Amino acid sequence: MIASIGGAREGKDLMFNGHIDTVPPFGMNAPFDAEVRDGKLFGRGSTDMKSGVGAMVYSLIILKRLGIQLKGKLVFAGVIDEDAARSAGTPYVVEHGPRTDLAIVGEPTKLFPVIAHKGCDYFEETFHGKSVHSSVPENGSNAIFAAADFIERIENTLIPEYNAKHHDLVGSPTINAGLIQGGAHSNIPFLLGETPTFSATIPDLCKVYLDVRWTPDQTIQEVTDDIKKIIDEVKANRSDISADIQYYKDMARPAMEISDKNKLVKSVQKHISKILNESKLPKGERFWADSGLLYDTAGIPTLIFGPGDIKRAHSDNEFINISDLVPAVKTYIKTALDICGYRTH
Numbered sequence: 135m136i137a138s139i140g141g142a143r144e145g146k147d148l149m150f151n152g153h154i155d156t157v158p159p160f161g162m163n164a165p166f167d168a169e170v171r172d173g174k175l176f177g178r179g180s181t182d183m184k185s186g187v188g189a190m191v192y193s194l195i196i197l198k199r200l201g202i203q204l205k206g207k208l209v210f211a212g213v214i215d216e217d218a219a220r221s222a223g224t225p226y227v228v229e230h231g232p233r234t235d236l237a238i239v240g241e242p243t244k245l246f247p248v249i250a251h252k253g254c255d256y257f258e259e260t261f262h263g264k265s266v267h268s269s270v271p272e273n274g275s276n277a278i279f280a281a282a283d284f285i286e287r288i289e290n291t292l293i294p295e296y297n298a299k300h301h302d303l304v305g306s307p308t309i310n311a312g313l314i315q316g317g318a319h320s321n322i323p324f325l326l327g328e329t330p331t332f333s334a335t336i337p338d339l340c341k342v343y344l345d346v347r348w349t350p351d352q353t354i355q356e357v358t359d360d361i362k363k364i365i366d367e368v369k370a371n372r373s374d375i376s377a378d379i380q381y382y383k384d385m386a387r388p389a390m391e392i393s394d395k396n397k398l399v400k401s402v403q404k405h406i407s408k409i410l411n412e413s414k415l416p417k418g419e420r421f422w423a424d425s426g427l428l429y430d431t432a433g434i435p436t437l438i439f440g441p442g443d444i445k446r447a448h449s450d451n452e453f454i455n456i457s458d459l460v461p462a463v464k465t466y467i468k469t470a471l472d473i474c475g476y477r478t479h
Contacts, residue, residue: 139206186240303418316340
């Protein structure tokens, strides 16, 4: 959903970007009732990120009602699918527009300007062995053993190397082996429950799935090369094993970092600090957001700023403090005036 006001290209264009989907309710009680209690709004999406979306939309409404004529264009992009694997909405905006000079993603940041976050990307490693009867394993090559060797090397070699790296805003990169799948083709009927017999066969195939949370001072090619080096070590020590790596490029979730001296960062920090009468210094976050796509793929300097606490997101007790909402709206409006400019007569 795209909405915009202003824009005669006399000023900078600014995008407010927010996802309008949520994760499922899981174990929540009355997830869609939007219950207000003790100064809090409870319900699925209250933090992640209906409140950020609402605050952004309302800022456009206020500017329009006040009759303020922005020199640059202020765009709201309400996107889908961010909480799913492929984050389809923002890539569509990146490809088809609208493009802007700067952007804010309204994820919950406790009203801090967030200027950096990690990338979050997925890799599939496939190990091919040689199947023989399990009574003569020396005549074959066990793909599961090769995959286990790979996982052990990831844990004992690459993860310590990554732990030694440190980004001042987001910390160290991390690796998770989240899924392993393998076996001999002849054992598929056993897995499907079609036969009680487990075939005595050396497995010839095993796949390992990794997710890597990488830092803005890394590149996805460097991460790929790091994993491939471990694969090559496994292959060098095991005869008849071949292996390959697949980076899920169509699910790319790049890292992001914007300078704390950028005009957009300075504007958000100045206004929210003045509104709350407390210092809100720029910071980094470990979670991923669509800001990575706007920044890396579209080349739009982007920060994250929104009401709410990410720790409440995806939980069975999701809520937001209603007191966060007005400061967010005011900051969005004042930042839009700074970035887009406005006519005084």
